[in-house]
Amino acid sequence: MQKRFYSLDVFRGATVAFMILVNNPGSWSNLYAPLAHASWHGCTPTDLVFPFFLFAVGNALAFVMPRLEQAGTAAFLKKAITRSPLIFLIGFFLNWSPFIRWDNEQLVFKAWEYAGPNGTLTGIRILGVLQRIALCYLFASLIIYFFKIRGAFVTSIVLLLGYWMLCMLLGNPADPYSLNGYFGVGIDKAILGESHMYHGEGVAFDPEGISSTLTSIVQVIFGYFVGFYIQQKGKNFDMLAHLFAAGCILIFTGFVWDMVFPINKKIWTSSYVLYTTGLATLLLSVCIFFIEFKETKGWWSRFFDVFGKNALFIYFLSGFLPRVLAIFRWVDHIDEEGKKVYTSTLPWFYQHVCKPVSDNLKNGSLLYAICMIIFYWLIVYVMDKKKIYIKV
Structure with missing residues (x-):
């Protein structure tokens, strides 16, 4: 390696x-x-943070996977199935912490569900950033381990195109990519319950929801591809040039797809995955150039x-x-x-x-x-x- x-x-x-x-x-x-964050469609620098982190998770996985493959399937499954639930539970613990809250002048236990300031039922949010990282790591590592590079690439394309189809077919035909038209909201309400979802938009809507996790998995897989390619090619200008070109192609493809499937972090659209992965690849290639080549x-x-x-x-x-x-x-x-x-x-x-x-x-x-x-x-x-x- x-x-x-x-x-x-x-x-x-x-x-x-x-x-x-x-x-x-x-x-x-x-x-x-x-x-x-962008109010809905679009992408600000802040909207790059989470996909960049998932991309970095994939990079790191590329350097760990050979060792896991050598250890065998049982060791790999033990690692993946142990690490992912632990990260998920840490995220859930963070949502519930510190387990007490101020209710007027008294400290009370933060119950699983309780009446909020306006009298509406609220509760402990189930999903979140760490939970999404856990789910993406688990499914991306399983896909890569069992399907290998070619299979992981095909699976990524299926997930990106399939999610687009789901948004169009199951969403509100008038505007399937809007807050009210997005199909994933109904799924999250049915499985998680409104009181356990994020309410930062003024309504029950989870930006780390179940449905949009499908495309965020691809972010990790693409990060793995880049890390794998860096390992295979080694430190040379061909590798750097190919990374830079790949980043430009992904950005261009994301912009083209944006015309029909808007770049949107909150529902983690397929165009958003390509666009942010392209930017991450470009930025990483710049880092490699200055740090590895110029030794700055x-x-x-x-x-x-x-x-x-x-x-x-x-x-x-x-x-x-x-x-x-x-x-x-x-x-x-x-x-x-x-x-x-x-x-x-x-x-x-x-x-x-x-x-x-x-x-x-x-x-x-x-x-x-x-x-x-x-x-x-x-x-x-x-x-x-x-x-x-x-x-x-």
């Missing part, structure tokens, strides 16, 4: 760092446009590298820690109506340190996000120094 390319680790670490940046603004109401390693590559070495752990911590800290709150001030306004550690830091730096509230929100990146980087930097790597 070829030596692992350092640029792949930097690529994964940069993706994790950007994921922390976009997931931890000081205020969700004050975001610069590139740091917000330095503080910047080291900064991202440590994120990549504990990627899942630091993503989990960046979601878990704010939830835990929010439990410990105090009265910040009394509003004009005489009501107590509570705060906790991180909101206080944003309101009293980051927000006052500029009249433009977007600057304060961005400063807070950058501070969070630096904070979590210090954690993974110390872990790397002590050779502590938490693997799942």
Whole structure:
């Protein structure tokens, strides 16, 4: 097996760092446009983070798969069937954590289902980012192991085209790619239940839903193809040129498909898979050129590298820690109506340190996000120094 390319680790670490940046603004109401998701169709830089991470999962799988194949089917199945449920359960634990919540002036147990602030029934969300990673890793690894390269490629085409057909045939004929017309919403409601779905769109709709997982699996498979090709070709300009060309072709194909099947992260359309995979391949080829060929390693590559070495752990911590800290709150001030306004550690830091730096509230929100990146980087930097790597 070829030596692992350092640029792949930097690529994964940069993706994790950007994921922390976009997931931890000081205020969700004050975001610069590139740091917000597209409202529906379209793609912003923020919409690239999750597919890039799945692409990186596929890259890593390409370097692990030969060892799993040598170990035999039983060892492979044990690894896949053990790792995937564990990642899924960690994501589910994150959704439920910290298991208690404030209800007016009292801390109460966060039940499986409970009445929300407006009286509607709400509950613990079942799916999420880590859950999707778990499902994609499981099915992609099974497809690659048993169907090999050619079979995995055919399966990917079937999934991309099949999902398109499902959207057209099962969705609302008036607009099958809209929030109200998308067929996957009904499936998620029937299986998960509305109270256990995401409600960020104002209604029950899960951007990591069951149906759109079909195409996200392909993102991992395509990442595997790129990692496999890098291993086979080795460090040479032919490999780099072919990667760059493949990225351009995928982007072009995604744009063409966008004319009839819009690029959309929230329902993870097939055109979105091709477009984001193309961009990931281009960016990775640029990283390989500068890091492997020009050897321009330095503080910047080291900064991202440590994120990549504990990627899942630091993503989990960046979601878990704010939830835990929010439990410990105090009265910040009394509003004009005489009501107590509570705060906790991180909101206080944003309101009293980051927000006052500029009249433009977007600057304060961005400063807070950058501070969070630096904070979590210090954690993974110390872990790397002590050779502590938490693997799942």
